[in-house]
Amino acid sequence: MRAWQRSICCSLAAAPLLMLVVLLATGGSFGEDGVFLVVAAVLPLAAAALVWRFGLWAKVVALVMTLLAVGGLFWVALGLAFPASFGDFVPAVSFLVGFVLALGGSIAAIVRHRGTRRPSVERRVVGGASVLIAVAAVVSGALTLTSGGSTPATGGTAVTMSDFSFAEATYEVASGDAITLIVHNSDGVVHDIAIPELGVEKVSVLPGSDAVVEVPAPAAGTYTVYCTLHSNLDEPDPERAGMAALLVAR
Numbered sequence: 001m002r003a004w005q006r007s008i009c010c011s012l013a014a015a016p017l018l019m020l021v022v023l024l025a026t027g028g029s030f031g032e033d034g035v036f037l038v039v040a041a042v043l044p045l046a047a048a049a050l051v052w053r054f055g056l057w058a059k060v061v062a063l064v065m066t067l068l069a070v071g072g073l074f075w076v077a078l079g080l081a082f083p084a085s086f087g088d089f090v091p092a093v094s095f096l097v098g099f100v101l102a103l104g105g106s107i108a109a110i111v112r113h114r115g116t117r118r119p120s121v122e123r124r125v126v127g128g129a130s131v132l133i134a135v136a137a138v139v140s141g142a143l144t145l146t147s148g149g150s151t152p153a154t155g156g157t158a159v160t161m162s163d164f165s166f167a168e169a170t171y172e173v174a175s176g177d178a179i180t181l182i183v184h185n186s187d188g189v190v191h192d193i194a195i196p197e198l199g200v201e202k203v204s205v206l207p208g209s210d211a212v213v214e215v216p217a218p219a220a221g222t223y224t225v226y227c228t229l230h231s232n233l234d235e236p237d238p239e240r241a242g243m244a245a246l247l248v249a250r
């Protein structure tokens, strides 16, 4: 297998594998997310094996699979916004680099005639890609280590997020007074919190960090609290919405 093919495999497969490691290392359970991540890691490896083994048709298949990977770009865009979250940022960079290499490589493999290979160009591209991912990993690792572990905030209702859910199904607060939520994220990836019915816009919570969320005095009632990244905002029932909980004001 040629260098750029290896590089594509590694960077595309590394993204979900890295997320899986972060998920398990931070106490998350394997579950559906784990299965999804394993499948996502195997797909680029299978595509590369096809290209390596077979001829033009396999290259076309690889190109189609690359285009399917566009589906993964939504969380890439998301992860790139959080360099201080290793578990989001580094897989995103790795995936994006692998995607660009795969797209360019697949097209070049189909278009190019035999004997017009440019090994020196390929080597330089692959080298540059590796350096880019390594720099992203070092910078993001440093930012993640320095941003987490700050003095825990106090003086409000504690809300903990772990294993892609809220620790409690229901949070009870007093109605009629403004309240403060101290939101702690014990996962290895970014979560956020929003309470649309109370006009509380999403606040991001970095891995291992706290966020202080001010909630304007709620009237007595029940409100749905969402992590907008991992839930369906159109679903008021937290059981079905995904990463959501209830805020009950009495």
Ligand SMILES: [Cu+2]
Binding pocket: 164, 190, 191, 192, 227, 228, 229, 230, 243
């Ligand atoms: Cu979340």
